[in-house]
Amino acid sequence: MDLKPLWLLAELTYKCPLQCPYCSNPLDFAGARFKRELSTEQWCRVFREAKALGVLQLGLSGGEPTLRPDLEELVRTAHGLGLYTSLITSAYRLTKERLAALKEAGLDHVQISVQGADAELSDEIAGTASYRDKIAAYHYTRELGFPLTVNAVLHRRNLHQVEGLIRLAESLGAERIELANTQFYGWALHNRDALMPTKAQLDAAWQVVLRERARLGTRLEIVWVLPDYHGQFPKPCMGGWGRAYMTVTPAGEVWPCHAAGRITTLTFENVRDRPLGWIWEHSDAFTRFRGDAWMPEPCRSCPRKAQDFGGCRCQAFLVAGDAGATDPVCSLSPHRHLIDEAIARVEAAEERPAELTYRAAPASRALAAKG
Amino acid sequence: MSSTGAVTVPRLHPKARLQHDDVRGRDVLLYPEGLVALNATGVAILELCDGTRSLAEIVATLERLYATGGLERDVATFLEGLAAKGLVTYGP
Ligand code: SF4
Numbered sequence: 409m410d411l412k413p414l415w416l417l418a419e420l421t422y423k424c425p426l427q428c429p430y431c432s433n434p435l436d437f438a439g440a441r442f443k444r445e446l447s448t449e450q451w452c453r454v455f456r457e458a459k460a461l462g463v464l465q466l467g468l469s470g471g472e473p474t475l476r477p478d479l480e481e482l483v484r485t486a487h488g489l490g491l492y493t494s495l496i497t498s499a500y501r502l503t504k505e506r507l508a509a510l511k512e513a514g515l516d517h518v519q520i521s522v523q524g525a526d527a528e529l530s531d532e533i534a535g536t537a538s539y540r541d542k543i544a545a546y547h548y549t550r551e552l553g554f555p556l557t558v559n560a561v562l563h564r565r566n567l568h569q570v571e572g573l574i575r576l577a578e579s580l581g582a583e584r585i586e587l588a589n590t591q592f593y594g595w596a597l598h599n600r601d602a603l604m605p606t607k608a609q610l611d612a613a614w615q616v617v618l619r620e621r622a623r624l625g626t627r628l629e630i631v632w633v634l635p636d637y638h639g640q641f642p643k644p645c646m647g648g649w650g651r652a653y654m655t656v657t658p659a660g661e662v663w664p665c666h667a668a669g670r671i672t673t674l675t676f677e678n679v680r681d682r683p684l685g686w687i688w689e690h691s692d693a694f695t696r697f698r699g700d701a702w703m704p705e706p707c708r709s710c711p712r713k714a715q716d717f718g719g720c721r722c723q724a725f726l727v728a729g730d731a732g733a734t735d736p737v738c739s740l741s742p743h744r745h746l747i748d749e750a751i752a753r754v755e756a757a758e759e760r761p762a763e764l765t766y767r768a769a770p771a772s773r774a775l776a777a778k779g
Numbered sequence: 780m781s782s783t784g785a786v787t788v789p790r791l792h793p794k795a796r797l798q799h800d801d802v803r804g805r806d807v808l809l810y811p812e813g814l815v816a817l818n819a820t821g822v823a824i825l826e827l828c829d830g831t832r833s834l835a836e837i838v839a840t841l842e843r844l845y846a847t848g849g850l851e852r853d854v855a856t857f858l859e860g861l862a863a864k865g866l867v868t869y870g871p
């Protein structure tokens with residue numbers, strides 16, 4: 409097989425001290441499916457197998473990956489394999505000593521989230537007072553010479569702060585800021601009515617991005633992750649299903665994207681039972697939507713299919729109820745009206761957005777019990 | 780920014796790392812959230828971008844190595860491409 413993965417997202421744990429209501433983790437993250445975390449040795453084996461398959465980029469994520477006491481050891485192994493290793497963290501209680509130890513172990517890049525441009529909003533959205541720790545950790549990463557990405561997930565409640573977020577990243581001397589408009593999976597989908605921005609908010613934020621890009625040039629890379637609900641065509645999700653990307657969950661399940669676990673019509677394999685190479689090449693989860701033979705109309709005869717791969721399978725499952733359907737955000741999809749209705753609801757409720765459910769274990773268990 | 784002139788010193792940005800990709804039999808430049816595939820000449824150029832050599836010295840070294848002349852334009856274009864991605868910086 410000529411397709412080889414380039415990226416591995418290792419979700420080391422779903423424990424997290426923060427409670428972001430847009431979290432992409434599964435709603436049932438606190439349930440039995442994700443409880444039994446992989447051991448240090450098992451993760452190191454996953455990294456070795458991933459490298460042998462062709463992976464070059466490794467993201468260490470979660471939940472909060474710094475909660476794993478063996479993080480340094482995992483980084484050392486990944487570095488020894490030649491993987492470019494990024495830590496994706498909330499930076500809660502992250503000390504300079506820990507970061508220095510990770511640097512010494514060979515960590516290449518640090519990405520720290522922030523939930524708003526000031527302490528008040530950031531802490532409110534995170535559900536945990538964490539802004540102070542984040543600012544301190546930003547400075548530590550600079551002092552230690554790490555390349556730094558500031559990551560902010562954007563939604564109705566913080567889109568007005570885009571300029572403040574960019575200025576914050578600039579003042580920290582960050583290399584990149586990722587302004588990621590909320591993608592509606594996991595907790596974000598559950599909170600969709602409360603998080604989805606209005607069209608006017610998005611337009612205003614985009615103007616700020618254009619202006620700031622012109623001002624900053626190559627000094628700060630501003631990545632704008634498109635709000636796909638408001639677009640005409642879907643995003644080329646994961647660069648195509650099973651083409652370049654894999655996620656391993658805390659308990660060892662392997663998914664073609666970090667939201668795929670919600671698709672109940674796929675069978676997922678576990679690294680405890682199978683080699684990663686077999687899973688990549690042969691598992692139902694990876695082969696089902698690889699290539700374009702599975703595509704229905706309108707994708708099948710659409711000239712864009714080599715560009716966007718028919719969009720996102722998870723979104724098709726979550727919104728249209730069929731993982732094999734055209735991504736419902738596509739203007740050619742027979743399900744597009746479901747997206748338009750969600751947008752119209754938000755525009756109509758402009759004055760009084762819905763309540764947020766924070767991502768936390770009790771809420772997770774309550775939602776799982778409801779089914 | 781102009782990259783010509785003897786005093787321009789191109790440097791590989793510390794966020795970028797050269798790595799051999801044995802599975803695909805090639806060399807790559809890895810950086811946060813991305814990579815660039817390199818050919819042998821690209822690797823040779825970047826290995827010389829260690830912050831001690833000027834662009835002119837790099838060109839001269841390569842011309843000696845490949846026993847050829849007139850490489851300045853190609854080398855400068857290659858480095859400009861990486862500079863546009865923030866992977867190479869120029870200094871005195
Ligand atoms: S999105 Fe927020 S709650 Fe979810 S893992 Fe990241 S920091 Fe934790």
Ligand code: SF4
Pocket residue numbers: 641642706707708710711712713714716717718719734735738739740741
């Ligand atoms: S019809 Fe399918 S391939 Fe064409 S633009 Fe829409 S999602 Fe993409």
